[in-house]
Amino acid sequence: MSQPLLSVNQLTMRFGGLTAVDAVSFDVYRNHITAVIGPNGAGKTTAFNCITGFYKPTSGDIVLIHKDDTEYKLQEMEDFRISQTAKVARTFQNIRLFGGMTVLENLMIAQHNRLMKASAFTIGGIFNTPTYQRAQEAAKKKALAWMDRVGITDRADDPAASLPYGAQRKLEIARAMCTDPVLLCLDEPAAGLNPKESEELNALLRSIRDHDDVGILLIEHDMSVVMEISDHIIVLDYGRKISDGTATEVRNDPAVIKAYLGVVEE
Amino acid sequence: MSSTGHSSSSLPAMIKRSLIATVIAFLLFLPTLGIKTSASGGVDGLFLTYRWMLLGVGCGLIFVGRMAYELFWAPKDGEQKSIKAPSSLARALGSSKVAKTVGPVLLVFAIAFPFLPFSDRYILDLGILIITYVMLGWGLQIVVGLAGLLDLGYVAFYAVGAYSYALLSIHFGFGFWMCLPLAGLLAATWGIVLGFPVLRLRGDYLAIVTLAFGEIIRVVLLNWRSFTGGSNGLSDIPRPSFFGIPFNQSEHGFAATFGLEYSSMQRIVFLYFLILALAVFTFFVTARLRRLPIGRAWEALREDEIACRSLGVNTVNTKLSAFAIGAMFGGFAGSFFAAKQAFVSPESFNFMESATILAIVVLGGMSSQLGVVFSAIVMVGGVELLRQLQFLKSVFGNDFDPSQLRLLLFGLAMVLMMLWRPRGLVSTRMPTVFLKDKKTVSAAMISQGRG
Numbered sequence: 001m002s003q004p005l006l007s008v009n010q011l012t013m014r015f016g017g018l019t020a021v022d023a024v025s026f027d028v029y030r031n032h033i034t035a036v037i038g039p040n041g042a043g044k045t046t047a048f049n050c051i052t053g054f055y056k057p058t059s060g061d062i063v064l065i066h067k068d069d070t071e072y073k074l075q076e077m078e079d080f081r082i083s084q085t086a087k088v089a090r091t092f093q094n095i096r097l098f099g100g101m102t103v104l105e106n107l108m109i110a111q112h113n114r115l116m117k118a119s120a121f122t123i124g125g126i127f128n129t130p131t132y133q134r135a136q137e138a139a140k141k142k143a144l145a146w147m148d149r150v151g152i153t154d155r156a157d158d159p160a161a162s163l164p165y166g167a168q169r170k171l172e173i174a175r176a177m178c179t180d181p182v183l184l185c186l187d188e189p190a191a192g193l194n195p196k197e198s199e200e201l202n203a204l205l206r207s208i209r210d211h212d213d214v215g216i217l218l219i220e221h222d223m224s225v226v227m228e229i230s231d232h233i234i235v236l237d238y239g240r241k242i243s244d245g246t247a248t249e250v251r252n253d254p255a256v257i258k259a260y261l262g263v264v265e266e
Numbered sequence: 267m268s269s270t271g272h273s274s275s276s277l278p279a280m281i282k283r284s285l286i287a288t289v290i291a292f293l294l295f296l297p298t299l300g301i302k303t304s305a306s307g308g309v310d311g312l313f314l315t316y317r318w319m320l321l322g323v324g325c326g327l328i329f330v331g332r333m334a335y336e337l338f339w340a341p342k343d344g345e346q347k348s349i350k351a352p353s354s355l356a357r358a359l360g361s362s363k364v365a366k367t368v369g370p371v372l373l374v375f376a377i378a379f380p381f382l383p384f385s386d387r388y389i390l391d392l393g394i395l396i397i398t399y400v401m402l403g404w405g406l407q408i409v410v411g412l413a414g415l416l417d418l419g420y421v422a423f424y425a426v427g428a429y430s431y432a433l434l435s436i437h438f439g440f441g442f443w444m445c446l447p448l449a450g451l452l453a454a455t456w457g458i459v460l461g462f463p464v465l466r467l468r469g470d471y472l473a474i475v476t477l478a479f480g481e482i483i484r485v486v487l488l489n490w491r492s493f494t495g496g497s498n499g500l501s502d503i504p505r506p507s508f509f510g511i512p513f514n515q516s517e518h519g520f521a522a523t524f525g526l527e528y529s530s531m532q533r534i535v536f537l538y539f540l541i542l543a544l545a546v547f548t549f550f551v552t553a554r555l556r557r558l559p560i561g562r563a564w565e566a567l568r569e570d571e572i573a574c575r576s577l578g579v580n581t582v583n584t585k586l587s588a589f590a591i592g593a594m595f596g597g598f599a600g601s602f603f604a605a606k607q608a609f610v611s612p613e614s615f616n617f618m619e620s621a622t623i624l625a626i627v628v629l630g631g632m633s634s635q636l637g638v639v640f641s642a643i644v645m646v647g648g649v650e651l652l653r654q655l656q657f658l659k660s661v662f663g664n665d666f667d668p669s670q671l672r673l674l675l676f677g678l679a680m681v682l683m684m685l686w687r688p689r690g691l692v693s694t695r696m697p698t699v700f701l702k703d704k705k706t707v708s709a710a711m712i713s714q715g716r717g
Binding site for chain 1: 551554555558559560562563565566569570572573574575576577578579580581587695697698699700701702703704705707708711712713
């Protein structure tokens, strides 16, 4: 394997006396789907929030390496800069859309920074300069392309809050992708989806992995999703990494079986 | 009305509820209607007069009224309390087609207004006042309506604008057009100064800090005597001129230059068009801002701040820009106010002003510019209308002053609004971009912002 996209090294996060994530290290690769699994309270979401900047880790390094070899130390960056400069996009366990804004508007906000620059930080936008008009049209086109890919184009002008649950999940992924990320972090994307929607999600994630030149890092409880699409699985338990490998390797790892099912006392 | 088997719509139950209402009314009326304190004129100070008759009539009215409600209007059992569709007027105002025709019609009316036969000085002054509030409403709408940041101290920026104009023109002799952008700039700076400490505050806490900020500005103006003149205010502020031509009787005055007969109305008409131009400018800029990335980011901030950050939106800059741009329009309006009055004092910038502007925005609807126009007309014009209801004196006697009922009616209007249209006159929002067709977003979807 080539050089990793994201390299997490000895990541530790303590809340007072509680160590939620304890010296966890792992790598995420471009064009790979990496899943983080583990029983409830294993520290998955905490690790995730550290990577996306919503928590500042107690110690450890989180390094993101772009194609041009620029390195970003995510633990030192503010959360919005991680999305803006380091190009890490994320979705949320409990969907966070802009409910009162339309689907298209949601996708336009994801392209805020580019549009802001094109509007010369609003001054050019007020006078509707050609640069801004072109950027606005390009942004709309990109939004439309993503709506087509996740299949919600017919709802483009409806408020996001009026969409059915499955479509909201898809919209959140489309919105994250509209920020042009190199790493897409999904927090339980299959939660609350029915089997058919789960199947569609798998197809979507595979297509993103294969065509969009991003690495996908996801937390998931739904094993049908995890085992089917993950190229690489990391298992956490009580904040520690207990296993790391392909789906088959992890499935047969005694430590994983012990964490999930317990051991028979001899 | 036929009484069904249900207990709640049976006659005894109705009487019971009416009696409960009457008891509550009795407790409320006892100190207000039942007992009157009068000064004895002697050393004893006050003595009480009991008005049992009035108390009885009041309670009786409540009982009869409640019974009538129970019998004729109350929803019956099993009847769904239907959520009413917005009234046709409000729905019409929310739709883009109607808004597109009503807006220009209002503008044409506003332009023709000074030349209409009934427009005397008093009516025109009222027009100026209403338009000033419309402009302030549009400014505050950016902060409260779009960015969802509850600002109770907006009048501070109005004051900054007014004092900027007053001080700059008195000390440096700057003209109105020179002072206007400076006043806007200074107000915007103060908007950012307020913005920094409140970046991390939301909801109630934000409201309290902005309220305090408004008061701080007023108290500073009141106490920094050497600079602001304290409670005496600043007087003899130069009045704006028509591109250098003053409105006076001299031979270089407006009337003489244009060969007109001198009339004090010319200045008023000029001021009217000045504020109208400023308001129209505010309208176009705020309407445009809303459709730009910055405006969308403000609305996104109101909807979900964390999601904004996850998409790389710099929420600090976004919030500060909302405060600054909202404050800037307040500053413009303030410098117009100072120019019009030729006198400013801290008295003009008390909390009541902030409350009125906020009420205009809330009643008008958080994201409808047309709604703000209507609510400003109702809130400011309605109060003035009360002064005109002198015929009520013939009904209630000469001591009756209808304008004293202002706050009572103000409160009543608020309560009725909260019952019927809790999200304002025009509660829907128009999307800023669309693919195929522009559909209004209903109020139920829109978050009100927790900030």
